[in-house]
Amino acid sequence: MSGTVRTVLGEVPVARLGVVDAHDHLFLRSPALPGEELAELPPAQAELAAFREAGGGAVVQWTPRGMGRRLADVVAASRATGVHVVAATGLHQAVHYEPAFLERTMGRLAELFVQDLTTAPVRAGLIKVASGFHGLDAHARHTMAAAAEAHHATGAPVAVHLELGTGALDVLDLLCGALGVPSPSVVLGHLGRSPDIRVQLAAARSGAFLAFDGPSRRHHATDWRLFDQLTALVEAGHAGKILLGGDTTTAGARREGPGPAFLVGDLMPRVEREFGADVARAVFVENPGRAFGRW
Template sequence: MTAAIRTVLGDIRPEELGVCDAHDHLFISSPALPGRALDDAVAARSELDAFAALGGRAVVQWTPWGMGPRAGELPALSRQSGVHIVSATGMHQARHYEPDELGRVRDSLAELFIRELTSPPVKAGMIKVAGAYHGLDGHARRVLAAAAEAHHATGAPIGVHLEAGSAALDVLDVLCGTHGVAPHRVLLGHLQRFPDASIHRQAAEAGAFLVFDGPSRAHHATDWLLLGSLAALSDAGHAHQILLGADTVTAAARSSADGPGMPFLLSGLRPRIERELGPELASAVFTENPARALAVQWRQP
């Protein structure tokens, strides 16, 4: 069985992925974020075009089930822009859903995730879940268990929203320790929000991928520590486990609205990484690592 990356246009070989924004959003909505939905397909296309013009070839949309991923529109955007798009199934924190919506699927989460990973016409290529702040609440533990079940049935990688970058080791303990998910199938997101070098190193030593994302957000007070965090991990031998994403979640953050958006990864961050940390690390972070993190031997349950 050959490893493949599942995009919205079908499975591709890992070497076809190219330069990748490993965590972002083309569409997203939530009752917890009223009036801030990303729901403009024209703006999404513009963002993809701007990213592609700088050499970007792939974007991973971490928008899970029930938060307006608009998966049916992603294939056309991928064809028009020439950018591979990997979409997500999964579930975020409970606050992002109406209670009756959660109630309808609470007892069938694994089945829901498996269906979205394996059923045409648009198959998801990863599972998105979320921790709580400095720990795991009951909702998070239920979703993590369902994600692990779906992973074992399909092989899909699991991306994790870490609230304020916290509880990374708790997540690994549950997914890997309790539910037997291989650590290299876990992508820990938002680690730049909690720049604890010891925690980063322990997560890397466990074998997980570490995702640093969010340069499109103006309120991240820890962004200036990003390159130091990357350098520390690289120096400790974990350069092959680092991923980067823009995590654009507001219209104002898009490049078409004079924000940094997806293009900043390649116009701003990549040149700095190449200059300060070396072109080899930049190549690993933007191309080689995402291909390994997302490529799995897919199973049909």
């Protein structure tokens, strides 16, 4: 594969990414999750080291602006472990911020996103935004408009937190319809949390990438439905649109596991047994390169 991915250590050829955890968090904090911060370097570095030991090559961190990205620590962990890390700019739902932060930033989001993607000391490689539950509120529409503007200026992909997996088609109507973001530049997250295969198939037909994530005690309900959903997508010819990630968002989830290494040691062999080596390589190696790369 040609093309490059922008990591926290610079541009990396897509072919060098290896096995990718397509949605995770090394660091994260939110007033909506008090006491559950991911804010320490040693545990984050240990997660990356275990991922590397299991055979992983790259992690895409979806933590957006104002939620404790700790980019200097991300750089340190990437250097220490040899795992490539892609960082995010963007903005989450309003509940994850203090009002003063939103007051300072909402009027210049596109400018800030573009800075993070082009001139910041540690540059982001994607734009993270979020929908609401079964719909798009004014905050979501505003942040997505800014994300689309930043995409058009930089070509960066737009990754979307779907609240409880809902609202995928509304998001696509806005981002790819009204705002003109090409659907292959959109990654829809958390689809497994609303296992509506008809919606998933429609989203895949649009050309967007579909991220299934969250194998943890906190999101256990997604685990046992995962392979039924993957089967429907693979059988419909959409293996090239599937991404898998861990999405560890809290200290409790990190303690409980299983962590990013589980993707390599457990899920990847299961995908290969179920669908064959070509599909496993697509899901864990080729699709992330196409979703987050620049061509």
